[in-house]
Amino acid sequence: MTKPVRAGDPIVVDVALGERSYDIVIGRGQLTSLGQRLATLRPGAKAAVVSDETVARLHLRATEAALAAAGIGVSSVTVPPGESSKSFAVLEKVCESLIAARIERGDLVVALGGGVIGDLAGFAAAVVRRGLDYVQVPTTLLAQVDSSVGGKTAIDSGHGKNLVGAFHQPILVVADTALLDTLPAREFRAGYAEVAKYGLIADAAFFTWLEANWRDVFAGSAAREHAIAVSCRMKAAIVGRDERETGERALLNLGHTFGHALEAAAGFSGRLLHGEAISLGMVLAFEFSARRGLLAATDAARVERHLAAVGLPTRVASTFAAISLGVPTADRLMELMAQDKKVKRGKLTFILVRGIGGSFIAPDVDAAEVRAFLVEKLAEQ
Numbered sequence: 001m002t003k004p005v006r007a008g009d010p011i012v013v014d015v016a017l018g019e020r021s022y023d024i025v026i027g028r029g030q031l032t033s034l035g036q037r038l039a040t041l042r043p044g045a046k047a048a049v050v051s052d053e054t055v056a057r058l059h060l061r062a063t064e065a066a067l068a069a070a071g072i073g074v075s076s077v078t079v080p081p082g083e084s085s086k087s088f089a090v091l092e093k094v095c096e097s098l099i100a101a102r103i104e105r106g107d108l109v110v111a112l113g114g115g116v117i118g119d120l121a122g123f124a125a126a127v128v129r130r131g132l133d134y135v136q137v138p139t140t141l142l143a144q145v146d147s148s149v150g151g152k153t154a155i156d157s158g159h160g161k162n163l164v165g166a167f168h169q170p171i172l173v174v175a176d177t178a179l180l181d182t183l184p185a186r187e188f189r190a191g192y193a194e195v196a197k198y199g200l201i202a203d204a205a206f207f208t209w210l211e212a213n214w215r216d217v218f219a220g221s222a223a224r225e226h227a228i229a230v231s232c233r234m235k236a237a238i239v240g241r242d243e244r245e246t247g248e249r250a251l252l253n254l255g256h257t258f259g260h261a262l263e264a265a266a267g268f269s270g271r272l273l274h275g276e277a278i279s280l281g282m283v284l285a286f287e288f289s290a291r292r293g294l295l296a297a298t299d300a301a302r303v304e305r306h307l308a309a310v311g312l313p314t315r316v317a318s319t320f321a322a323i324s325l326g327v328p329t330a331d332r333l334m335e336l337m338a339q340d341k342k343v344k345r346g347k348l349t350f351i352l353v354r355g356i357g358g359s360f361i362a363p364d365v366d367a368a369e370v371r372a373f374l375v376e377k378l379a380e381q
């Protein structure tokens, strides 16, 4: 499955945030350039690599070697894999390890892993010594197209996900697409839901391209780099205009209001991955928009067809049945959406669409209308 690694010319995407600007370097084999890039950006800095046990087993040695080859002193901290590591207890362990390794202002934290590690290590970097520079080396598709870009870092609270965190931009993102060769197929597919999301938000031509080329994206050819670059370019542009999500950045939540409620209803159990819930959520967002007369039902059907073609779930009832969970009721989902931080003053904020690539923020969606829609949808197989 693993393809030979060759470090050709990378695609570089600029995240333009004034003095906090940084590059996203995308390409097969780019991990080998990490040390040189950091030695140039922060001459003389030491680095601590934070990763999870699974990623460490597969990719830590190569990462340490890339850093050491550029003369960078390296230490590492490894935590258990999975969402449960986004906790106060694991954050404490990471912070204490960074301090024990004498990582000081001017040194670097390297987040080597998926979104869990990016969020955890990024937050640790935001708070240790009142702020350390950090670098994202994302190892899941979701992390390469979404969580490593934009500077949101967080751990979870007993009250919900991502409730304790900070905006803290990395100084560099190195997305080596060869690292995805070791990712389980199901995780890759789930990350692909976020790739498709960018087309649905604002780039109909990209969605059409994905319909024709998704197999190559999965196979790991140059199409994979292209899809990741288009995704990062869109996220970078949106974040560049609205770093702290006071407006436009909310578009990135297409499918996420429904999706988060479904994820919560499945108990964040791993039986329904985030990207799988977002696939269901995006289909619902398109169908809800069609029901409101915003777009032709054929557009909603086209979205569902593509997501189903790649093997993502698109129907709530059959998905929950397949993972041996009872289908959540409309009332339960409404309750979960009300707890979601995307609800403001009792009104539901949805990202709706006027067509593929035509998303917009609808801040005052009537709860009764959403409930009626869900009652109808949950009854469908």
Ligand SMILES: NC(=O)c1ccc[n+]([C@@H]2O[C@H](COP(=O)([O-])OP(=O)(O)OC[C@H]3O[C@@H](n4cnc5c(N)ncnc54)[C@H](O)[C@@H]3O)[C@@H](O)[C@H]2O)c1
Residues within 6 Å of the ligand: 052, 054, 055, 058, 081, 082, 083, 086, 113, 114, 115, 116, 117, 119, 139, 140, 142, 143, 146, 147, 148, 149, 150, 151, 152, 153, 154, 161, 162, 179, 180, 181, 182, 183, 184, 187, 274
């Ligand atoms: N900060 C943001 O803007 C943002 C955006 C989206 C999601 N997130 C967060 O991202 C997290 C989900 O990220 P994720 O889906 O990457 O999950 P993850 O980090 O848990 O990774 C998924 C699984 O894949 C394994 N893995 C990672 N890379 C691998 C590789 N190359 N080969 C083999 N196995 C590998 C991990 O050990 C883990 O078991 C959530 O906590 C979510 O809240 C953050």
Ligand SMILES: [Zn+2]
Residues within 6 Å of the ligand: 146, 194, 256, 274, 278
């Ligand atoms: Zn998401």
